[in-house]
Amino acid sequence: MATINIPVSVLNLAPIREGQTAKQAIESMVDLAQATEKMGYQRYWIAEHHNTPTLVSSATSLLIQHTLEHTDTIRVGSGGIMLPNHSPLVVAEQFGTMATIYPNRVELGLGRAPGTDMMTANALRRSKNDSVYTFPNDVQALLTYFGSENQQSYVKAYPGVGTNVPIYILGSSTDSAHLAAKLGLPYVFASHFAPRFMAEAISIYRREFQPSEYLEQPYMMVCLNVIAAETDEEAEKLSTTMKQFFLNVVRGSQNKLKPPVDTMDGIWSPAEAEMAESMSSVTLLGNKDSIRQQLTDFQEQFDVDEFMAVSYIYDQDKQKRSYEILKAIVDGR
Secondary structure (H helix, E strand, C coil), X not given: CCCCCCCEEEEEXXXXXXXXXXXXXXXXXXXXXXXXXXXXXXXXXXXXXXXXXXXXXXXXXXXXXXXXXXXXXXXXXXXXXEHHHCCHHHHHHHHHHHHHHCCCCEEEEEECCCCCCHHHHHHHCCCCCCCCCCHHHXXXXXXXXXXXXXXXXXXXXXXXXXXCCCEEEEECCCHHHHHHHHHCCCEEECCCCCHHHHHHHHHHHHHHCCCCCCCCCCCEEXXXXXXXXXXXXXXXHHHHHHHHHHHHHHHCCCCCXXXXXXXXXXXXXXXXXXXXXXXXXXXXXXXXXXXXXXXXXHHHHHCCCEEEEECCCCCHHHHHHHHHHHHHHHCCC
């Protein structure tokens, strides 16, 4: 069987586990970063969500800085900074400052959604105009702020100028695929919760890609869920934590990350199960051999350049073990 020798990375929404405080959830986030750094993961990205009591990922740049401070080599970035909520200049100053303190380790993934409900988005919003539509201009502004001195206009990001913080375009629909291709930037698709348009978005990005000073060829990353364990049966049980997480999303409920259960019967209705499982349909689940086969099948169809894994596993040691198994597979071990 062909080896799947591509980089793998980590996305963390920084959930609060049942029984944890917010501070302990942040400590868990750092602990996983340290563990995956030792395993040889490429990058560790932290999400942005607001008004969500089950996640601690609202002040993303602070969490990135905190993670950088407690790791040595792994690249740390945002998955992503939701630009409708932020002035590009402030983002450039924050990330430019981190890149100055931690050179060649800071990355900026950018999303066009607010990462929350509309009422909270209005409380966050930097203007009353719909800044979702200014996303292409905001991305361009950030590229300029991080660029060389001779690219700058009157307003500059200090620190930021000349730091060349790498920018990645994130998407869960086809809109951002067109933009990433046009700007010649790497593209990351959110298959971990919105897999419906994945195939189409990958196709658009590759077809429309224009080489740029940032990238000569398309660089396609896919974010997916991974639940790896010693046996298929154990992985199946561990996955009930993820299923309960997505049930939260379907119901709009606010339960912290729950321990696994023997069965989801009686916890969700058939309609809820269908909705939750359609959101999480791009999931690698099982033992080492099962996941190797699933990855091989995926790569035969899509041939992406990098996987970014999200792993909703309640037991932190089992979560680390899941990442170990995935890394062993892509390393051909």
